[in-house]
Amino acid sequence: MSKPTKVIWLAMLSLLLSGFWLAPLSFASGDHGGSHGGHNAHEVEKGPNGGRLLKEGDLTVELLIYESGLSPEFRAWVSRDGKPLENARLSVELERLGGHVDQIPFTWDSNTGYYRGEGMVREPHSFNVAVSIFYNGERTDWNFESHEGRVQITKQMAEKAGIKTAVAGPGTIKQSVTLYGKTAIDHRSISHVRARYPGTVLSIEKALGDLVEKGEKLATIESNDSLQTYPLVAPISGQIIDKQTSRGEFSGERVLFTIANYSQLWAELQVFPTRRGQISRGQKVSIVAGDRTFDSTITSLAPGGNGQPFAIARAVIENPNDLWTTDLMVQGQVVTSENPVPLIVENRALQPFRQWTVVFIKVGDTYEIRPLKLGRSDGNVTEVLSGLNVGDRYVTENSYLIKADIEKSGAAHNH
Numbered sequence: 001m002s003k004p005t006k007v008i009w010l011a012m013l014s015l016l017l018s019g020f021w022l023a024p025l026s027f028a029s030g031d032h033g034g035s036h037g038g039h040n041a042h043e044v045e046k047g048p049n050g051g052r053l054l055k056e057g058d059l060t061v062e063l064l065i066y067e068s069g070l071s072p073e074f075r076a077w078v079s080r081d082g083k084p085l086e087n088a089r090l091s092v093e094l095e096r097l098g099g100h101v102d103q104i105p106f107t108w109d110s111n112t113g114y115y116r117g118e119g120m121v122r123e124p125h126s127f128n129v130a131v132s133i134f135y136n137g138e139r140t141d142w143n144f145e146s147h148e149g150r151v152q153i154t155k156q157m158a159e160k161a162g163i164k165t166a167v168a169g170p171g172t173i174k175q176s177v178t179l180y181g182k183t184a185i186d187h188r189s190i191s192h193v194r195a196r197y198p199g200t201v202l203s204i205e206k207a208l209g210d211l212v213e214k215g216e217k218l219a220t221i222e223s224n225d226s227l228q229t230y231p232l233v234a235p236i237s238g239q240i241i242d243k244q245t246s247r248g249e250f251s252g253e254r255v256l257f258t259i260a261n262y263s264q265l266w267a268e269l270q271v272f273p274t275r276r277g278q279i280s281r282g283q284k285v286s287i288v289a290g291d292r293t294f295d296s297t298i299t300s301l302a303p304g305g306n307g308q309p310f311a312i313a314r315a316v317i318e319n320p321n322d323l324w325t326t327d328l329m330v331q332g333q334v335v336t337s338e339n340p341v342p343l344i345v346e347n348r349a350l351q352p353f354r355q356w357t358v359v360f361i362k363v364g365d366t367y368e369i370r371p372l373k374l375g376r377s378d379g380n381v382t383e384v385l386s387g388l389n390v391g392d393r394y395v396t397e398n399s400y401l402i403k404a405d406i407e408k409s410g411a412a413h414n415h
Helices: 004-016 153-158 397-410
Strands: 022-026 052-056 059-066 073-080 089-095 101-109 114-117 127-135 136-147 150-151 164-167 169-185 190-193 199-204 215-222 229-232 237-243 256-259 264-271 284-289 292-303 309-318 329-346 351-353 356-363 367-371 373-377 381-386 393-397
Touching: 052 136, 059 127, 073 101, 073 127, 089 329, 150 397, 169 284, 169 309, 169 373, 169 381, 190 229, 264 284, 264 292, 264 329, 284 309, 309 329, 329 373, 351 397, 356 397, 393 397
Parallel strands: none
Antiparallel strands: 022 150, 052 059, 059 073, 073 114, 089 101, 089 127, 101 114, 127 136, 150 367, 164 393, 169 264, 169 329, 190 256, 199 215, 215 229, 237 256, 264 309, 284 292, 284 329, 292 309, 329 381, 351 356, 356 367, 356 393, 373 381
């Protein structure tokens, strides 16, 4: 698929998200207090405190997640025949996407006149809710869905949209410094070819720019001393980059051909005194030039020479397809430390969402936000301190399509 075609396809796809193949799941915006709001797929009956009303016979529970100026917490008002009950036993189970269940016990607060859930209700506030009331030896249960930041995508449409995932797990945060320099030919890959016995050049077999193999004939020389002819052959494979002789000339002791092999180059990086203590042989380095990257190792570190105020760190670039050229300006990301951490995500997976940075987890055909608390980053991956679990499958590519649909469908639940 050409690049323009792919752009058109993604643009069309984004228009279709909320209409066809992405089915936003309903959520109960009325269940949240404080600054929660948003669209509601099904109208929810609300109580005087703004919470969801649950009724069974003459028993009523108003359930609210309150978070105005506080960490989100459950509050509940329980009544029978319109009269508050102070001695009921109330509990709530929150089943999250992926099967994890939060148990929320409640205690009566006589100062406020409501039951307060113990502990913070962590984001996202997206779960299947089970409410249980025990009163006078009787148990009453309610079950309902309260989903936000969630959509469903079939496997086929996810593949067409280029949505890809990875499994969250431990990794390494690499700290690095950036050096600048250029590419150069490895000095061991240049050969200056002279005649072994000076004489007349009888024939020339190769021209400037020709590719030659080791042992291939370059020219024929007639020795002045013995008058015998012998072949002048290439001592290495490579390309003829200089030719200083013609048929009929006397060879003398000068260089007749210069051959260079570009299958391996050097990155020569400048190390100024302020960085010298951080750079040493054996360190890993990523050589970057435009959209080209090569991972290598610093093999030598030597003074710059000619009074230069910097040292030169050299790293090998394997170049079998001649994608790299000499005298190319490059950056070198030199790894100075590697720190293992319990959980990382790829940076390309991160999306801004409301006041958070999130990734989208995938369970079956369902995708949902996960707000993250992040730690160290090395530009490629970032440490996750909370909000995600080892083993969670999360979206790495084209997660912006999922975000766009959640926001357009109203499943974002505006805070």
